[in-house]
Every structure is written in structure tokens, then in C-alpha cells.
Amino acid sequence: MMLMRDLFGLSLHNLLLHKVRSILTSLGVIFGVGSVIAMLAISEGAKRSALAQIEAMGIDKIILFSKRPPVDGKSESSDNAGVMERYGLSAKDVSNIMKMDNIERITTVFDARKKVLKGLQRTDLKLIGCDYQFLQDSSAKIEKGRWFSPADYQNNALVCVIGKNVKRRLFAIGDTDVVGGSIRIEDMVFRIVGIVDNVYGTQYPEIGGQNDMIFIPITTARALYKDYTFVREGYAYKITRIEYDLFLVKIADTSYIDNTSKRIARYLEKAHTDTKDWGMVVPLELLRQRERTQNIFTIVMGSIAGISLVVGGIGIMNIMLASVFERRKEIGTRRALGAQKADILLQFLIETVFLTSLGGIIGITLGVGIGSAITYYSKMPTIYSAWSIILSLAISSITGVIFGTYPAYKAAQQNPITVLRAE
Amino acid sequence: MPDKEVHQSGDIVRLIDIRKTYITGDLQVPVLKGIHATVKRGEFVGFIGTSGSGKSTLLNILGMLDVPTAGQYFLEETEVSQLTDVEQATIRNRKIGFIFQSFNLFPHLSVEENIEVPMIYGRIAGRIRRKRALDLAQRVGLGHRLGHRPTQLSGGECQRIAIARALSNNPAFILADEPTGNLDEKTSDEIMKLFHELNREQGVTIVMVTHNPALGPHYDKIIRLRDGRIDETLLEWEVKKQEHAVFKEIEEQRDKAEVEINEVTQ
Structure with missing residues (x-):
């Protein structure tokens, strides 16, 4: 050859x-x-x-959220205005889930359901009360200023941290002193201490995108707004009571995340027997x-x-x-x-x-x-x-x-x- | 011939009753009907015949491109007609130097690379190949043309390169198929002279197959084929006698032509 x-x-x-x-x-x-x-x-x-x-939602987390139960005629009809409607995750759920194995912590989030106005225009921006760990558990980064301090929580301080879209929508482009400025929501004025940016634009079920949120300490939110809202329907007011809108449940060992999520689901099914007023997202599962x-x-x-x-x-x-x-x-x-x-x-x-x-x-x-x-x-x-x-x-x-x-x-x-x- | 080296180590080629029959459908066409011939080392042998005489078939058998239907072909005492394909290719490479009528040089290779081709197939290292290619090119008088392409050379030069290529593996014999068929008369003479020199001075055994009845002064032996058989074998002195007459005639014609050309140009 x-x-x-x-x-x-x-x-x-x-x-x-x-x-x-x-x-x-x-x-x-x-x-x-x-x-x-x-x-x-x-x-x-x-x-x-x-x-x-998906990863930005946290693959070591289970996300639980409150959702309005489906209208099936039995529990609710259109003309029961004035009756208090109560659904969603509660403080009892927090303590019960915390008792389970493999749970490191639960970060709770509460939607104050207040109208955020720009001038006279209503926006879809949300006023959100959240725990101290929320920043860490939500893969958002401080773009400017700071996150809340433990003192803010203790004192129910009137401070807020805004998502980067909020800044864009409520303030002029060249406005340099957004941090240190203030925001007025209904009759309360909040001092802006920081701006956060979530580069992935993470969307949470029911309450929406992180960058469109105005965060306040959850203690402040509780003190100001309790946990019910009045919604005017026709000539009557409808009262809706929701204790928590979102739990970010951090898992200690993700290799058992399937079991843990099943256990939580079983618990919630038992605890919320009459209606399906909650939902669960497992980002790792979604990822797979x-x-x-x-x-x-x-x-x-x-x-x-x-x-x-x-x-x-x-x-x-x-x-x-x-x-x-x-x-x-x-x-x-x-x-x-x-x-x-x-x-x-x-x-x-x-x-x-x-x-x-x-x-x-x-x-x-x-x-x-x-x-x-x-x-x-x-x-x-x-x-x-x-x-x-x-x-x-x-x-x-x-x-x-x-x-x-x-x-x-x-x-x-x-x-x-x-x-x-x-x- | 005192100036001729003769190695007496037997015959280079010995053909014993070579027969070749082509079968087309039910028809059997015998082309070679029993050829006996020998080529001795250092001989210059011509196989001569008209078309249809079977000389092409004999050429292919001599060149081991074809196998005989019957008979034996000894190449340096080895029976080669029944060897495997690989063995035949190896013997073709080492023992036979092919020269074609239309030169069959590789147009896109340089002169040097053309000469090297058989050595490449003989697995000879590049350094030795290049040295030998230069030697051979000088031997055929084209040492200064190594870098050229065959398309830049004249027909005569091409055939010289082909001769150098045929010699590159130091073959047992050169097998030339109508080597002057595509050349004009003057160049033909030069090429024939080169063959003659190689044969007489360097002892290269040459087997030439041609239809040209002009015999030339070069052959030691001429084997004339007719209808698949050997018609007659002329030995050297007979060749001389015949060619004398033929050549005289040719030279006379050429002189006459030159005189005419001179007249026309004047």
C-alpha cells in the first residue's frame, strides 16, 4: 500500500x-x-x-400561591356581594409546612392589592409586602440603593424598594434621585431606599413579574392594610381576605424535592378541603x-x-x-x-x-x-x-x-x- | 558488440505457449494461438505486427495487465500469470517499466513528481525519490526541467520524462507500447536513439511493441506476429540486413523532402 x-x-x-x-x-x-x-x-x-x-425562580424551591377558587355555583354566585370571600394560603399553612422534613425556610409574600397610580392613570404595578429573605430567594439584584434592614421590619418603616420597570414607568428617564425620593400610594407615602433588577424578568403565578413590583416590608404591609381588601362591585363592597399570596419554600436537599412537594400537596389538599384555592409550581420539575x-x-x-x-x-x-x-x-x-x-x-x-x-x-x-x-x-x-x-x-x-x-x-x-x- | 554489458543470468522473459481466447457470448475468439518467445537480459526486442495480429493482447500479458488463457509467463524465472492481484501489482511496479504511446504523464504533476510516481507506489522514501528523479532526468537530458509541467514540454521531452519514470524503480525490462507513435520523425529518431543508448550503454532490457515495419538499427531481435502466431523471428544480423535497405530508402526520402522545403523557402 x-x-x-x-x-x-x-x-x-x-x-x-x-x-x-x-x-x-x-x-x-x-x-x-x-x-x-x-x-x-x-x-x-x-x-x-x-x-x-425557570432556574431564576429557584430550582431549590417550591412555589406555593393562592388562587381564587373556581366559580362552581355552590360556593359562590355573582350576587353574593357583601359576603366576605376568604381563600388562599394562611399563617397556619406556614407553620404546618415548616414542621415537615427537608424544609429550610419559607419566604412569605403578600399582595396589598392597592391601586398604584401614575398621575390619575391606574397602572398594573403591584404593592407587595415581603419577608426579609425575599431578595435572596428571588434571584433579583440590588441595582441601586439597598434592601430593607431588619430595623425596617421591626419599626414597620414606610420604606419601599422598587423593581426596575417601576422606576421606568413612574419616573422620568433622567431622574437621578429616585432612590431617596418617595412614592405615594393612596394615602401613604413611602420613601424609596433601593431599586432591584431581576434580569430574567421572573414571573410569579397570580401576582406577576418581579420588575413590576413595589416592595415594602411585610410587617409594614400588615400594619397598614391588614389582610383584607374591599372591592367595590356595583353598589356593594365585596370583602376578600387572603393572608398570603405566595410562599417561596426553600428545600434543604433538592434530591428529595419530589417527595417534599408531594407531601406539601397532600397536606394542602387536606387542609383546604372545600376548595382548591392554592397552586404549586416546582421549578425543578418545570426545568426537567x-x-x-x-x-x-x-x-x-x-x-x-x-x-x-x-x-x-x-x-x-x-x-x-x-x-x-x-x-x-x-x-x-x-x-x-x-x-x-x-x-x-x-x-x-x-x-x-x-x-x-x-x-x-x-x-x-x-x-x-x-x-x-x-x-x-x-x-x-x-x-x-x-x-x-x-x-x-x-x-x-x-x-x-x-x-x-x-x-x-x-x-x-x-x-x-x-x-x-x-x- | 564489445561495448555492450551482458549479464548472463538467464532469460528476463520467457513465454511458453501463451494463448488468449476472448469469449463473447457463444463465440470464442482466439487472439493468441501459442506464443513462444524469450527476451534475454540486455536485449532490445521488438514485437511487430499489424493491427489484429494480437500484439496489443501480448503487450497486456507482458505487462501483467491481462492474464493468458493458457500458457506460462516466466519473468526472471518466476511464473507470474497466476499470481494474485496484489502480487502482480508489486511485480509490475518493481520489474516492468511502462512506456505508452501517448506518454500518459500526469499533467498536473511536475516532471519530478511524475518520475516519482512508481517510486511512491514502491514505498520509497521521499528523500531518495527526489535524488533518483534528478539522476534520471539528467540521464534523459532533462535535468533542467524538473519543476516544469508536462504541458510546458514538447512531445519528445514528454516521452523522455516517461522513459525516466519507467526507469525509476530499476525494472527488469522496459515495456514500450508504440513509443514514437505520437511523435514526428525527427523526435522519433531521437527517442529511438535514447532507447538505443540505454540499451547499449547501460544494459537496459527493452521490449518494444509496434506496428512500424521500419525496423531501425536498434533491435537485437524482431518477433513478427501475424494472426496470433509468431510469423518469423529475425535475429540481429538479419535485422541489420533488412533495415539497411529500409533505412536507405527512408533517408533518401527525407533528403529529398528537405531539398524541396529549401526550394520552397528560398
Whole structure:
């Protein structure tokens, strides 16, 4: 058999000889690999950003929330205005859940249900009372100023921390002294001590996005607003009483999170027998589900892109077969000069693998280009993982082996007598 | 011939009752009908025949590109017609130096690389290959052309490169198929002279297959094929006698032509 180095040199030489043809031949592989790379980068990017959002809710947490029980005629009708409606999570739930195993702490959140006005316009901004640990448990960061101090809780201080959207919506853009300024909600004035930013824009069930909230210490909220609200309905007032809107239950050991969440659910089902006035979200569970669906998406997209690789491979096989015919005289001469069938086979096979690998490399560049363009124009995140690039290179080389074997075999089987006579 | 090196170590080529029959459907076409021939070391042998005489088939068998239907082919005392494909390729590489009518150089390789091809298949290291390629190119008078492409060379130069390539693995014999068929008369003579020198001065064994009845002064032996059989074998002195007449005629014609050309140009 011929020396490998000579074979490589020969193949490279032959490809460089027909530069344009080589590029055209590997076009199918170029686009195939390009689309595989771009597709994987896009779905990987989508996956990461979706997962980051879920992760921001805290994968070591179970989120419990109060929700208005479904209207089923029995418990409530439209004209029972004036009757107090009571639902949701209660202080008793906090203490009972705290007694369970594997619970580190519960951060409680309370929606004061006050209208936040901008001028005379009502906004959907929320006034939220929360525990001291809320900042730590909500993956928000202090952008400016500070979080509440324990003293604020003890003194029921009239201070607030605002989400970054609140600042944007209530204050002018150039306003530099937002922190230290004040906000008026109904008849109370709160001093702003800090601004928080949640980069993931985490949304909590029922009460909405963190960046749209005005936080006050939960003790202040209790002192000011109790736990009921009056809502005017027609000529009457409806009283709604909800003790807590949200629990962030921090789990000590996440490997038992499934059991813990089941136990909490069982407890709540028992404690809230008459109505289903609570909900539960387990971010880790969501994360797993999302990962599964995203993986299926990736496989499907990858396969669709893979089809173009197969088409590209067939294109290369076609050209290589034509090339074998075209180069019969060369093959015959080589055989006469002492080339073995294996030498001829390897020469053509290496040429094909060279072509597809070259296509793979150009395709990866193209795919990265497409992905970057998509990110640039549509702000869709793209992520190029090392394995997607290695995989594409491997697949393009394997494409070369698969679709190069037949033409190479054909070349090796050429009868030197007839091909030498051919002009 | 005092200036000729003769190695008496048996025959290079011995053909014993070589037969080749092509089968097309029910039809059996015998092409070679029992060829007996020998080529001794250092000989310059011509196989001559018109088309259809079976000389191409014989060439392919001599070159181990084809196997005979019956008979034995001894190459340096080894029976080679029944070897495996790999063994045949190896022997082709080491023992036979092919020269083709249309040169069959690789157009995209340089002269040096062309000469190196058989050595590459013989797994000879690059350093030795390059040195030998230079030696061989100088031997055929083209040492200054190593970097050129065959397309930049004339037909005669191409055939010289092909000869250098054929010699690169130091083969047992050169097998030339109509080597001057694509060349003009003057170049043909030069090429034949080169063959002659290689044969007489360096003892290269040459087997030449041609349809050209102009015999030339070079052959030690001429084997004439007709209809798949050996029609006659002329030995050296007989060749001389015949060629004398033929060459005189050729030279006369050429002189006449030159005179005519001179007249026209004047």
C-alpha cells in the first residue's frame, strides 16, 4: 500500500487543482453542516434562555400561591356581594409546612392589592409586602440603593424598594434621585431606599413579574392594610381576605424535592378541603419538562438539517462517480505503474473525505455566521456548543466515507487494459 | 558488440505457449494461438505486427495487465500469470517499466513528481525519490526541467520524462507500447536513439511493441506476429540486413523532402 502521507498530498493536490469544482461539489455538505450548526445553536440558545428563566425562580424551591377558587355555583354566585370571600394560603399553612422534613425556610409574600397610580392613570404595578429573605430567594439584584434592614421590619418603616420597570414607568428617564425620593400610594407615602433588577424578568403565578413590583416590608404591609381588601362591585363592597399570596419554600436537599412537594400537596389538599384555592409550581420539575421538550425539538430540527447532509453526500457521490469515469486513463496509468487496487481505492476515498471535511469546516463557519446574523437581527440567543461542532465535523467526514466508498470501489475495479485504451 | 554489458543470468522473459481466447457470448475468439518467445537480459526486442495480429493482447500479458488463457509467463524465472492481484501489482511496479504511446504523464504533476510516481507506489522514501528523479532526468537530458509541467514540454521531452519514470524503480525490462507513435520523425529518431543508448550503454532490457515495419538499427531481435502466431523471428544480423535497405530508402526520402522545403523557402 502507498504511503499515507503521499496519498494525502495527492488528494489535496487533486482538490486544489479543481478549486471551483471542489467547492461546488461540497456545497451540499456546506449547507447541510451550516444548517445543522445554526439549528443546534438556535435551539441551544432557546433552551438556555428558557432554562435560565425557570432556574431564576429557584430550582431549590417550591412555589406555593393562592388562587381564587373556581366559580362552581355552590360556593359562590355573582350576587353574593357583601359576603366576605376568604381563600388562599394562611399563617397556619406556614407553620404546618415548616414542621415537615427537608424544609429550610419559607419566604412569605403578600399582595396589598392597592391601586398604584401614575398621575390619575391606574397602572398594573403591584404593592407587595415581603419577608426579609425575599431578595435572596428571588434571584433579583440590588441595582441601586439597598434592601430593607431588619430595623425596617421591626419599626414597620414606610420604606419601599422598587423593581426596575417601576422606576421606568413612574419616573422620568433622567431622574437621578429616585432612590431617596418617595412614592405615594393612596394615602401613604413611602420613601424609596433601593431599586432591584431581576434580569430574567421572573414571573410569579397570580401576582406577576418581579420588575413590576413595589416592595415594602411585610410587617409594614400588615400594619397598614391588614389582610383584607374591599372591592367595590356595583353598589356593594365585596370583602376578600387572603393572608398570603405566595410562599417561596426553600428545600434543604433538592434530591428529595419530589417527595417534599408531594407531601406539601397532600397536606394542602387536606387542609383546604372545600376548595382548591392554592397552586404549586416546582421549578425543578418545570426545568426537567422543558429540557425534555427542548431536546425533542433539537433532535427534530437536527434531523431535518441532517437530511440536507444526506442530499449533499449523494451529490458528492455523483460527482465522484463522474470523476472516476473522467480519470480512467489516470487510474489505468497508475495501475500500470504499480498501484494496487487498495491504493486507488484509498486515493479516491481520501479525496471524498477531504471534500466533505472541507465542506464541514466551511459549513461550520457558515452556520456560525447565520447564527450570529440571527442573534444580531432578532435578538434570539444562539449558543455554539463544542460538541455540536465536533459532531458536525465527524458527521461530514463520515458522510465522505459512506458516499465515497462506492465511487472509490468503482475506481479500484476499473480494468487497466480498457481504461488505458480509452482516450 | 564489445561495448555492450551482458549479464548472463538467464532469460528476463520467457513465454511458453501463451494463448488468449476472448469469449463473447457463444463465440470464442482466439487472439493468441501459442506464443513462444524469450527476451534475454540486455536485449532490445521488438514485437511487430499489424493491427489484429494480437500484439496489443501480448503487450497486456507482458505487462501483467491481462492474464493468458493458457500458457506460462516466466519473468526472471518466476511464473507470474497466476499470481494474485496484489502480487502482480508489486511485480509490475518493481520489474516492468511502462512506456505508452501517448506518454500518459500526469499533467498536473511536475516532471519530478511524475518520475516519482512508481517510486511512491514502491514505498520509497521521499528523500531518495527526489535524488533518483534528478539522476534520471539528467540521464534523459532533462535535468533542467524538473519543476516544469508536462504541458510546458514538447512531445519528445514528454516521452523522455516517461522513459525516466519507467526507469525509476530499476525494472527488469522496459515495456514500450508504440513509443514514437505520437511523435514526428525527427523526435522519433531521437527517442529511438535514447532507447538505443540505454540499451547499449547501460544494459537496459527493452521490449518494444509496434506496428512500424521500419525496423531501425536498434533491435537485437524482431518477433513478427501475424494472426496470433509468431510469423518469423529475425535475429540481429538479419535485422541489420533488412533495415539497411529500409533505412536507405527512408533517408533518401527525407533528403529529398528537405531539398524541396529549401526550394520552397528560398
